[in-house]
Amino acid sequence: MTTITKNTPAADTTAPAALLPLPAAAARITALAGSALALAGTFLAWTWTDEFPGDLTVTGYPGGLQVLTLVGAALALLFVLSGYGVKGLGWLTPGGTNSPVRLLTLGVLGTTGYAIAAISTTLGGLVNLEPGAWVSGLGAVIAVIGAFGLPADQEPDDDAGTGFWPRLRHSLSAPRPPRAKELSSWAEVLIIIGAFAVGLYVFVYGIDTDYAELFIGFLITVAFGFTAINRAGLVARVNALTAKHRTVTMGAAFAAAICFPFSQSNDQFTLIGANILIFATVALGLNVVVGLAGLLDLGYVAFLGVGAYTAALVSGSPQSSIGVHFPFWAAVLTGAAVSLIFGVLIGAPTLRLRGDYLAIVTLGFGEIFRLAMLNLNGTSGPDITNGAQGIPNIPDLNVFGFDFGLTHNVGGFDLTRSGNYFLLMLLFTAVVVLVFRRSADSRIGRAWVAIREDETAATAMGINGFRLKLLAFALGAALAGLAGTVQAHLGYSVTPEQYQFAGSVPPNSAFLLAAVILGGMGTIGGPLIGAALLYLIPAKLQFMQDYQLLLFGVALIILMRFRPEGLVADRRKQLEFHETGQLDVPDEKLPDGAVGITKAGA
Incomplete structure (x- = not known):
């Protein structure tokens, strides 16, 4: 029997920014400011000509790839504000606040950076960019810097490290399912229906994209956005509800699928859906x-x-x-x-x-x-x-x-x-x-x-x-x-x-x-x-x-x-491919601020 004791207090990474150490509070403010700047840039023109698909020349009305940057920046803002302890937003991050922020800001940077590169390649140089593209790009960079300045969401027995790659790997790893708050049955059913409605809307938006640049931006946004939502613990909560209400889940899934052909005006996209x-x-x-x-x-x-x-x-x-x-x-x-x-x-x-x-x-x-x-x-x-x-x-x-x-x-x-x-x-x-x-x-x-x-x-x-x-x-x-x-x-x-x-x-x-x-x-x-x-x-x-x-x-x-x-x-695969700590035996009660782990057979 070997006892391993860590006397370093575990950081409370879900606390409001005002209660965090100064570097963490400054990082959260930086992420908030960068996300807001990236969002504001989508309301400005990104290029001067409509030769690039999506018409990114209009000020005050985002279109094409600007919409994807706007959605990603808005989600990043919500998750940053959730970390501030804003009342009513705590449900967004039951599994941790900082990892989702890192992933969402990376998604905003990826979508905006891809849009800038696509515009420059299609039109022939960075000179074709208008101020809106630079504002959103700069805001995305600032948001990523701030997000990676935040401490990792620490879980029991978890040491994510302090570097860029350790924190990124920690952000991508599967979170432990959060303990969900009990809701009434009708509220749980409404959440399941709402989840499938959002899924249908996202799928219809993706299949209806008219040009490759918009679809690539859509893939970047959805990949980082879904991973962030999963890391936040929302997917685990929805999965728990769907497992509890299997009949409602199957009915909602097929109802959403039935609605798909009625949402299409282009038979080519419906044909893609049938082949899928x-x-x-x-x-x-x-x-x-x-x-x-x-x-x-x-x-x-x-x-x-x-x-x-x-x-x-x-x-x-x-x-x-x-x-x-x-x-x-x-x-x-x-x-x-x-x-x-x-x-x-x-x-x-x-x-x-x-x-x-x-x-x-x-x-x-x-x-x-x-x-x-x-x-x-x-x-x-x-x-x-x-x-x-x-x-x-x-x-x-x-x-x-x-x-x-x-x-x-x-x-x-x-x-x-x-x-x-x-x-x-x-x-x-x-x-x-x-x-x-x-x-x-x-x-x-x-x-x-x-x-x-x-x-x-x-x-x-x-x-x-x-x-x-x-x-x-x-x-x-x-x-x-x-x-x-x-x-x-x-x-x-x-x-x-x-x-x-x-x-x-x-x-x-x-x-x-x-x-x-x-x-x-x-x-x-x-x-x-x-x-x-x-x-x-x-x-x-x-x-x-x-x-x-x-x-x-x-x-x-x-x-x-x-x-x-x-x-x-399924649960079997999660246990097979991820360490769960099930063999860890709780040690005797230690002083406040210490973490004790006894490894059986060590």
């Missing part, structure tokens, strides 16, 4: 295989292709070699059933392998599917899939007289073709979420998790590993085939090039796996968020398509460094 749902649903199906059962499947996109090709063959396409026209419900069941059979046929001979060997074999089967669809062209093999030309002219759905290919007026809002398919895919997503949730909470789901953690130990406890892994493989394949039937109708055609291991356009196996890892394995929201990010970013930034694999690789490396459990992590 397809990508997210397939990623959620892969999460059964990878996240729950721990099976590394690198050919999963083949199951999506099986469902899509099956639907294309039986849905009445003039180029179909079968020449039949099933109703949609029959085509859906056929696509899911064929995908399930395909999953069993692949899984039966391969699931006795583990680890890298299983990954290599599944990768091979994925490529075999693509090459088989390519060669069933009447020359290299039977004329079934029309080879590289694929199966085009797949007719739009018509369910109970509702033509999905036409625009419909619903409550005064025009629901376009893409909106029709978005709502249909949303229904399929709800089914997949229900299946995943029920499976994860079942006895079979717990057996999958046991196999994922240690298959040898699970087998020793009486679990039939092969049978359960085959079940996970078959279920994941059926869910992917379900999404493939909608993808075939939405895209009008299916071709072999759509189902590669890695390609320029998702979904493909590499991006699906990245979506699961990025979002958080074994969770429902993780793959949905990961898939949305990985599909939306290439769709909005066309010039980055040649480098997207490199950029996503860099993003995954950064994620593994700062948040290895993923953007949305």
Whole structure:
């Protein structure tokens, strides 16, 4: 038994600035002044010509990238004032005041600095900047200096260090969930609804951005803003409420999703939303295989292709070699059933392998599917899939007289073709979420998790590993085939090039796996968020398509460094990847101002 005693009193970093030591109080005032200066600069012109997108020439009316700087600076001001102890703002920072301020000021500096660089590059030099850009840029720099002059938010057993990088790493680390104040049930429900309403607004703003510069600025602002809100403890509080009111949470989530197509006037953006749902649903199906059962499947996109090709063959396409026209419900069941059979046929001979060997074999089967669809062209093999030309002219759905290919007026809002398919895919997503949730909470789901953690130990406890892994493989394949039937109708055609291991356009196996890892394995929201990010970013930034694999690789490396459990992590992953101090045994009571820790077995 070794006792470690620190006689240095822990700083109260949540106290008002007037009660802090002089350097900390001066740093908070500096951060406040810099944030206010950055906000004021957004009401001045940033450039003299409207050739730069967003029209940043107007004084008194922020536009484009100015709005993002304004939002970031306003949030930074609120969090700084919360640290002052301003009445009514204490709820903003239940997990600490200084780390969120550092992150928000960095976000303001990043957005403003990017805007200045973009203006200078597009228009040909810094001479094209007006005073507003310099005012906001100077204010952002001052705010960052002040924010990093603040002491770190100290938690029990936590020593963040005093340098720039230690404090930045501390700001990015996951906070301990704050102890939430008890609220009435109706207030908790309103908070959940408000959280999803804000999420819908942010998503609609991002998907509606008209030019790449604004979307990049949006990504910078959202990345730093969400991390700051998470570090402040607000995300943990909302998560606690959603776990308490699961039914309300699911209802609010799907209500917000239903509202999305009615908020769009551009059918192209609605089409992106529909494809995101397809990508997210397939990623959620892969999460059964990878996240729950721990099976590394690198050919999963083949199951999506099986469902899509099956639907294309039986849905009445003039180029179909079968020449039949099933109703949609029959085509859906056929696509899911064929995908399930395909999953069993692949899984039966391969699931006795583990680890890298299983990954290599599944990768091979994925490529075999693509090459088989390519060669069933009447020359290299039977004329079934029309080879590289694929199966085009797949007719739009018509369910109970509702033509999905036409625009419909619903409550005064025009629901376009893409909106029709978005709502249909949303229904399929709800089914997949229900299946995943029920499976994860079942006895079979717990057996999958046991196999994922240690298959040898699970087998020793009486679990039939092969049978359960085959079940996970078959279920994941059926869910992917379900999404493939909608993808075939939405895209009008299916071709072999759509189902590669890695390609320029998702979904493909590499991006699906990245979506699961990025979002958080074994969770429902993780793959949905990961898939949305990985599909939306290439769709909005066309010039980055040649480098997207490199950029996503860099993003995954950064994620593994700062948040290895993923953007949305379950409790198991948080305990696995972060030190929790659960083995620390409280020592005897020490004098005031001292911190005592006894390490068991030290």
